[in-house]
Amino acid sequence: MYLCAAMEDVLILAIESSCDDTSAAVLRNTEVLSNVIAGQDIHREFGGVVPELASRAHQQNIVPVVDAALKKAGVLREQLHCIAFTRGPGLLGSLLVGTAFAKSMALGLGIPIIDVDHMRAHIMALFLDGQEKPEFPFLCLTVSGGHTQIEIVRDAFGGEIIGRTIDDAAGEAFDKAAKIMGLPYPGGPEIDKLAKQGNSSRFAFPVPSVPGLDFSYSGLKTSFLYLVRDGLAVDPEFIEKNCADLAASIQASIVGIILQRIEQAVRQTGITRIGLAGGVSANSGLRDGLSELARKEDDWKLYIPKFSYTTDNAAMIGAVAYYKYLAGQFASQETAPYSRQNR
Ligand code: KG4
Numbered sequence: 001m002y003l004c005a006a007m008e009d010v011l012i013l014a015i016e017s018s019c020d021d022t023s024a025a026v027l028r029n030t031e032v033l034s035n036v037i038a039g040q041d042i043h044r045e046f047g048g049v050v051p052e053l054a055s056r057a058h059q060q061n062i063v064p065v066v067d068a069a070l071k072k073a074g075v076l077r078e079q080l081h082c083i084a085f086t087r088g089p090g091l092l093g094s095l096l097v098g099t100a101f102a103k104s105m106a107l108g109l110g111i112p113i114i115d116v117d118h119m120r121a122h123i124m125a126l127f128l129d130g131q132e133k134p135e136f137p138f139l140c141l142t143v144s145g146g147h148t149q150i151e152i153v154r155d156a157f158g159g160e161i162i163g164r165t166i167d168d169a170a171g172e173a174f175d176k177a178a179k180i181m182g183l184p185y186p187g188g189p190e191i192d193k194l195a196k197q198g199n200s201s202r203f204a205f206p207v208p209s210v211p212g213l214d215f216s217y218s219g220l221k222t223s224f225l226y227l228v229r230d231g232l233a234v235d236p237e238f239i240e241k242n243c244a245d246l247a248a249s250i251q252a253s254i255v256g257i258i259l260q261r262i263e264q265a266v267r268q269t270g271i272t273r274i275g276l277a278g279g280v281s282a283n284s285g286l287r288d289g290l291s292e293l294a295r296k297e298d299d300w301k302l303y304i305p306k307f308s309y310t311t312d313n314a315a316m317i318g319a320v321a322y323y324k325y326l327a328g329q330f331a332s333q334e335t336a337p338y339s340r341q342n343r
């Protein structure tokens with residue numbers, strides 16, 4: 001039985017290993033003292049994440065990354081109150097590395113472990129210090145490489161998902177379009193960079209017809225593929241000659257779908273506080289488009305995380321852990337990771 005030290009500062013070590021970044025962070029409550037991220041370049045040559053290589057790289061990275069996070073924060077392991085880890089969703093082999101590490105380190109130190117859902121963590125990144133924190137309830141659009149969803153966030157622990165993708169995620173659409181153009185993985189940031197010099201109305205793509213607040217991106221990907229294939233048949237340098245316009249046009253389509261759904265969600269729920277979360281929230285087209293919309297709708301209030309908290313990082317895992325610690329929600333040594341949401 002662990003007692004919650006709600007009256008004193010809570011020192012948290014958080015670990016994130018759900019995909020291809022090994023990250024460790026140290027937090028004092030919701031203040032980030034360190035947030036170390038080791039990327040895995042090994043996947044670049046394959047144009048996507050190779051699960052088996054990812055878990056091996058996590059095994060190599062985890063000890064130095066945790067060490068670096070503690071050193072940078074100036075915190076000794078004996079001072080920690082708890083260790084948090086991503087339980088899922090994600091790649092099982094990768095999740096197992098973080099889970100097993102957190103369990104054994106906590107066992108050695110005699111402190112509790114806290115399991116954290118990766119998607120909840122993306123949302124709770126908005127509650128890390130140095131940012132204006134939204135009041136509950138708010139709408140949160142979580143757009144990452146694996147998920148695209150709109151949730152009415154009721155409190156730190158959950159809410160109702162009112163829309164989600166029925167096929168590809170928005171980040172996947174960015175990554176697949178980049179792959180078709182021969183750009184390196186992950187393609188989202190590459191498209192973002194190129195799009196800045198391009199004409200977004202040069203190429204048009206069909207708008208998906210999906211009922212309600214759900215999303216679909218697979219049709220967009222297919223029509224992008226056909227456009228490039230047909231262009232290359234006429235001119236082998238089609239991609240090189242048009243890369244900025246291709247990037248700007250596909251980005252505008254992906255972002256357009258998101259903006260349309262947010263407007264619809266606000267109308268449907270009457271909630272005008274809107275949060276943005278997940279890797280794709282780093283996209284400048286999405287940030288600008290949403291800010292532009294919010295300028296027109298004067299009762300809208302936007303909450304966009306700091307750039308460093310958008311893509312996968314352990315600080316966001318620590319944010320959830322802080323609220324779970326206060327609520328006494330600890331995990332047991334038997335806790336197993338899960339690969340998919342909605343277990
Ligand atoms: O949240 P995240 O780091 O990992 C998952 O949980 O999936 O999101 C990664 C996704 C990738 O698809 C990546 O291409 C995309 O976020 N991404 C971006 C940008 N930065 C990252 N997409 C568009 N524009 C960006 N600037």
Ligand code: ZN
Nearest residue numbers: 144279311312
């Ligand atoms: Zn993520």
